[in-house]
Structures are given as structure tokens and as C-alpha cells.
Amino acid sequence: MEKRRTAPIRFLAETDSTNLAIRRLAEEGAQDGSVIWAARQTAGRGRLGRSFASPEGGLYYSMLLRQSEDPARDLQLTPAAAVAAARAIERVCGLPCGVKWPNDLVCGGKKLCGILCESFIAQEKRFVVLGIGVNVNTADFPSELREIAVSVRQLTGKETPLPALAQALTEELDAAVEAARQGDAALLEDYRARCVTVGREVLLLREGESREAFALGVNEDYSLRVRLPDGSTEDIRFGEVSLRSKAPLPKGGC
Secondary structure, three states, X not given: OOOOOOOOEEEEOOEOOHHHHHHHHHHOOXXXXXXXXXXXXXXXXXXXXXXXXXXOOOEEEEEEEEOOOOHHXXXXXXXXXXXXXXXXXXXXXXXXXXXXXXXXXXXXXXXEEEEEEEEEEEOOEEEEEEEEEEOOOXXXXXXXXXXXXXXXXXXXXXOOXXXXXXXHHHHHHHHHHHHHHHOOHHHHHHHHHHEOOXXXXXXXXXXOEEEEEEEEEEOOOOOEEEEOOOOOEEEEOOOEEEEOOOOOOOOOOO
């Protein structure tokens, strides 16, 4: 029997950050699975403490989750969110998406969606918030982003109803979170099929240092296995990976 959603989905025309807004709700006793989505953010945040451009026309979305009894499973929520977002965009917009490890959605070689997963404590309980920002109806980007960012509208020439995409994203996230916490192999295989990083030369960026490597594959814990120039292999779990080659994208990419 399909689990019925009872947690609320709340829309804000504008907020500082949906991740911050959902954290404030958690302090007030918000229900597990609660969602906030907005059409504009004034203080959006990305990975590694960066700002996240949040122009009008995007979908900015956060889901609140109680930390599971096995915190190790929660480490898989970020790649699960990437798969869920890709599935939702394909359902509503008809646009196939690739995943640049660990969690950016890309299409046409440019970033379409960013994901930020954060943990925190509220009312003596541990929570995880899944934050997702999708470039949906943005007609143009600032000059500094035009070479790296793209929107659904630019790729399809069509406007997408944001409420429809928010609803699809909620449905796909509900399913993907459950799958991640159950260790569902199908979720991992979907992620592997979409990962555009595998089979390409990459630059590993961490703590101000960079190393060249070749991406060999995604492990069962979603870490990235790479081959270093000396022939040794290493599993990358944290940090950032920049694509260096222009090799053909794997199945599931675009």
C-alpha cells in the first residue's frame, strides 16, 4: 500500500533561503517531511559555503527530515535527492538530466540544478534538510554564469509551471528518501546510469589543493573511485570534482 503524505507543502513568493526557512519551522516543531518552496531567494547558499544565485524563474525547494536511526544511511540522501530531482524534471519537462558527482544536475554541459544537504539540531532532535535549486524559467543569467548555467526554458523553449514541478519533486523525493534508507539497489543503478563524471578525466579539489585523476566508477556507498596518475586508486567521499575532458556522456546524460 502506498504511503500517504501528511506533511505540509508550503509556498513562499520570496524568502532568504528555503533551507533557513525550513530550519526555522523545525524550531517551531514542524512535521517530518515538511516542504517549503519559493520562487525567489535573497540569500541562497550552495556547497562549500558559496552563495547560490536565485533569480526569479527558478524553483527553490527544501524538505525537512528527521535523522534516521542509522545516520550512515543519511549520507546517501544527497545522491538520492539528485536522482529524485532528475526524475521530476524528466516527468514534468521531458528533459533528461545527467548527474555530475556528487549532486549537480547538468544538461548540455551546463549546470541545471544544485543540491545542498545539511544536518542540524532543533528542539534536541537531529534533522536533515534537503535543499534543491532548479533553473526553470530563467530567460538569461548574469554574464559570469552564462557559460556554466542553463535553464529548462533555455533548453526547451517552454515555460514550466513551478507548482507542477514542486509537486513532482515532492513525490519523487518521498520515494527516493525511502529507497535510500532501505538501501535499494535500483536507486544506486539509476544514479550510476546518470553519472556523467565516470569515464572522464577530473580534477579533485579539496582544502585548496587540486589533483588530477580519472573517474572509474561509483561505489555502493556513492563514493567516487578514481585512478591517480601513479596508477593507484582512491575512493573520494568529500570535496569537489571538476570535469576536465569532453568525452561522450554516459547513458542518462544529455
